[in-house]
Amino acid sequence: MSEPPTTATGDSPRRPLPIVADHERPFWEGGARGELVVQRCRECGGLNHPPTMRCRHDGSAELEWTVLSGRGHVEGWTVNQHQWLPGVPAPYVVALVALAEDPSTRLLTNLVGIDPAEIRDGMEVQVTFVRPEPPDDGLDDDVWLPLFAPAAGP
Amino acid sequence: MTPARFEDAVVISGVAQSEIGRRLHRDPRALTVEACVAAVADAGLRLDEIDGLSTYPGAMSVGPGFSGAGVREIHDLLGLDLAWCSSGSEVPGQLGAVVNAMLAVAGGLAQHVLCWRSIWEGTAQGSGRREGYGAGQGRVGGPMAWQLPYGATAANLAGILVNARMNRFGLTREQLGAVPVGNRANAALNPAAIYRAPITLDDYLEARMVSWPLSLYDCDVPCDGATAVVVSRREHAAALDHPAVHVEAVGCAHHDRFMWEYGEDITRISSRWSAAAMWDRTDLRPADVDVAQLYDGFSIFTHCWLEDLGFCGVGEAGAFVEGGTTIARDGALPLNTDGGQLSGGRLHGYGFLHEACLQVRGQAGARQLASRPQVAVVGVGAANSGTTAMLLTGG
Numbered sequence: 181m182s183e184p185p186t187t188a189t190g191d192s193p194r195r196p197l198p199i200v201a202d203h204e205r206p207f208w209e210g211g212a213r214g215e216l217v218v219q220r221c222r223e224c225g226g227l228n229h230p231p232t233m234r235c236r237h238d239g240s241a242e243l244e245w246t247v248l249s250g251r252g253h254v255e256g257w258t259v260n261q262h263q264w265l266p267g268v269p270a271p272y273v274v275a276l277v278a279l280a281e282d283p284s285t286r287l288l289t290n291l292v293g294i295d296p297a298e299i300r301d302g303m304e305v306q307v308t309f310v311r312p313e314p315p316d317d318g319l320d321d322d323v324w325l326p327l328f329a330p331a332a333g334p
Numbered sequence: 335m336t337p338a339r340f341e342d343a344v345v346i347s348g349v350a351q352s353e354i355g356r357r358l359h360r361d362p363r364a365l366t367v368e369a370c371v372a373a374v375a376d377a378g379l380r381l382d383e384i385d386g387l388s389t390y391p392g393a394m395s396v397g398p399g400f401s402g403a404g405v406r407e408i409h410d411l412l413g414l415d416l417a418w419c420s421s422g423s424e425v426p427g428q429l430g431a432v433v434n435a436m437l438a439v440a441g442g443l444a445q446h447v448l449c450w451r452s453i454w455e456g457t458a459q460g461s462g463r464r465e466g467y468g469a470g471q472g473r474v475g476g477p478m479a480w481q482l483p484y485g486a487t488a489a490n491l492a493g494i495l496v497n498a499r500m501n502r503f504g505l506t507r508e509q510l511g512a513v514p515v516g517n518r519a520n521a522a523l524n525p526a527a528i529y530r531a532p533i534t535l536d537d538y539l540e541a542r543m544v545s546w547p548l549s550l551y552d553c554d555v556p557c558d559g560a561t562a563v564v565v566s567r568r569e570h571a572a573a574l575d576h577p578a579v580h581v582e583a584v585g586c587a588h589h590d591r592f593m594w595e596y597g598e599d600i601t602r603i604s605s606r607w608s609a610a611a612m613w614d615r616t617d618l619r620p621a622d623v624d625v626a627q628l629y630d631g632f633s634i635f636t637h638c639w640l641e642d643l644g645f646c647g648v649g650e651a652g653a654f655v656e657g658g659t660t661i662a663r664d665g666a667l668p669l670n671t672d673g674g675q676l677s678g679g680r681l682h683g684y685g686f687l688h689e690a691c692l693q694v695r696g697q698a699g700a701r702q703l704a705s706r707p708q709v710a711v712v713g714v715g716a717a718n719s720g721t722t723a724m725l726l727t728g729g
Contacts, residue, residue: 184546197472198479229596230480236591256600258493259546260485268485274545276494276600288595290484296546301501312483315472325483 184259184296194267195312200321204231206245211309211324218279220246227285250307251280251331252287259296267312271296277305277328293329304331339615340440346579346726347446347566348377349691354526354559354679357456362402365560366452367411373562378573379446384564385417386444390431390451390683392421399459402452402560418443426586426608427715428683429722433584435565445567451684452560459556477593489553491594491717492632493545498601499634500547502649507547509652511538513633513669514551514676516658521673523701528555528679552633557679561688571729578729579691582709585612585723597718601649602642603635604721605713609642612723620644623725624707625693626667627686629714630674639713640669643723663703671701683714687724694728 200208207230210217219228222244226237234241257275264270273291278284291299292308305328312325350372352365374381393404403411405421420434428451435447474482481487499505515535521527533551541550571578585608590597597604613619620643628639637651645667646654655661661669672678672689679685690710692698708728715721 195485196474196482198483199473199475256494256498258490258497258548259543260487260490260493261543261546262489264487265482265485270485272485274484274486274490274494276595286596286600288480288484288486301498317472319473323483327484 195325196265196267197312197314197321197323200323203233207231208321208323210247211311211326212322214309216248216250216307216326217245218248218285219243227279227282229285229287248279248281252277252305252328253280253283254291254299254301254303254305255286257291257299273299275328287326290327291329292327305329306331340437341581341583341615343440343568344436344565344581345568345571346563346581346691347570347574348373348375348379348564349688350376350562351526351681351688352560354528354557354681355456356528356555356557356679357460358454358558359457360558362452362454362558362560363407363411365454365558366403366408366450369452369560369562370408370412370448370450373564374448377446377564377566377570378575379564381412381414384412384414384446384448386435386438386447387414387416387419387421388431388435388438388447388449389421390425390428391423394423399455399457399556400453402454403450408450418447425720426588427719427721429687429712429714429724430586430720432563432565432687433586433722436581436584439565439567446570447565448562449565450560450562451682453680453682454558455556455680456558480593480595488717489548489632490545492552492634493548494600495603496548496552496634499637499649499652502601503652505637505652507539508535509656510552510633511535512655512658512661513630513636514538516655516661517630517670517674517676517678520663520671520701521677524672524678527673527677528557529673529677548632548634551676554631554675554680555677557681559679559681561681561684563684563687563691576697577695579694580727580729582618582725582727583612583616585609585615586720587611588720590718592718592720594717594719603638603716604718605635605639605642605715605723608715608721608723609639609644609713612725613644616725618709618725623667623709623711624705625671625690625703625710626669627671627690627710627712628669629683629686629716630670630676631680631716633676635716636669636674643711643713663701668703671698671703686712686714690726694726
């Protein structure tokens with residue numbers, strides 16, 4: 181098996197931004213406070229991501245926002261080497277991170293601050309946030325993207 | 335009383351393709367009409383006998399090149415008189431439109447339904463009319479809102495799938511190269527294929543990375559072309575001048591979310607659900623299958639289909655295809671005998687159905703298998719977007 185490239189950028193100031201729906205806003209804006217905010221069901225305690233309107237585990241409408249530890253582990257990853265987006269220069273790591281509080285819930289994200297050759301299945305990571313430059317379209321959404329970096333030692 | 339199976343009420347009476355090319359610079363409606371008229375003639379029908387239309391994805395204003403012609407355009411261009419029609423993209427994979435046609439015919443809403451998939455991504459990309467992912471968009475909505483801010487595209491999600499299978503199942507790049515190399519060998523016998531010059535495993539291994547460990551030859555090739563299929567009532571089989579293609583079983587199930595990155599298991603795709611549903615509707619078993627035409631929008635999808643259809647265990651497709659002997663034309667399970675989408679062009683699922691029908695009819699020309707297949711399996715669709723599995727038999 182070939183080795184992955186040894187450099188990857190985490191700094192992509194001109195990323196496309198999500199159109200934020202009302203029921204998704206706390207997730208996107210939690211990063212302003214350094215908080216990973218995910219939707220949780222009051223009835224069954226299950227996490228839901230992306231945010232929903234009825235719990236995907238038990239159908240309950242009793243959904244609330246919870247601040248998580250921001251810890252998780254790498255469930256899957258790839259090193260993108262093709263430039264798809266003008267504002268996101270390659271290479272960069274696209275990853276799936278399983279959340280510590282409920283590993284069946286995962287986020288699609290980028291891994292930053294790590295040599296791609298050092299990434300391992302299951303490695304512990306910690307959230308970090310970036311606030312991309314918003315387009316000049318008059319919206320005042322304050323979108324912060326949760327990215328992940330290697331967790332500090334135990 | 336056992337309810338009647340819709341599969342038993344229908345036959346695939348005609349198939350055809352338009353001219354196919356990397357960039358044809360032709361009106362996609364002309365390509366669509368070309369395929370449709372030829373398929374109707376192949377079915378032994380006149381245009382005025384077609385009373386149903388069904389297509390994927392239907393007319394679309396976004397993604398230039400993704401849809402060549404919708405139902406209303408073809409209805410008007412062919413001057414048809416319809417009893418039923420349907421189109422759309424939210425179906426169980428691209429072949430969902432053909433399943434809809436089968437249900438309409440079996441249910442008595444139509445006698446002969448003309449189905450097609452038309453695409454012109456090659457010309458659209460080449461002319462600059464198809465924008466790249468997210469180009470010019472400051473903000474993105476829908477499922478892409480969870481992907482593009484991270485620079486994540488379909489190729490990246492496929493790269494994650496490949497890497498997860500390497501880490502957990504021991505899949506190697508040499509094994510992953512077997513389908514692209516084998517498909518290319520098959521494409522040499524298909525005059526309509528986009529790429530026909532053979533490639534070696536070394537060529538595969540040296541190709542540039544797109545999203546490590548997924549490389550260039552793991553990706554299908556955008557093209558222009560249309561495929562059309564006619565679904566008729568079973569009674570029409572006797573009127574055909576070629577063997578009818580019977581539908582033994584269809585599976586469309588999807589017990590999962592429809593977002594690739596949030597599926598239950600990141601090493602699997604939705605073929606796991608449709609393949610199981612298909613086998614539930616037949617007494618035939620994987621050992622009865624003579625030829626397989628399995629989706630290869632990314633080469634790793636074919637691995638998933640092979641496993642989920644039961645030709646090998648989950649995680650064992652790498653070993654199954656390694657070296658290419660088993661999946662070669664003269665192997666135990668000939669695979670993608672027209673070159674698939676990796677070499678034949680991204681006809682978006684319908685090339686597999688077209689090839690399966692020709693092989694079962696014994697009319698695949700230079701690439702016809704030495705022993706005419708009696709049973710063919712078609713698996714179309716990818717990732718977690720919904721899929722259709724279809725088992726076809728010769729008349």
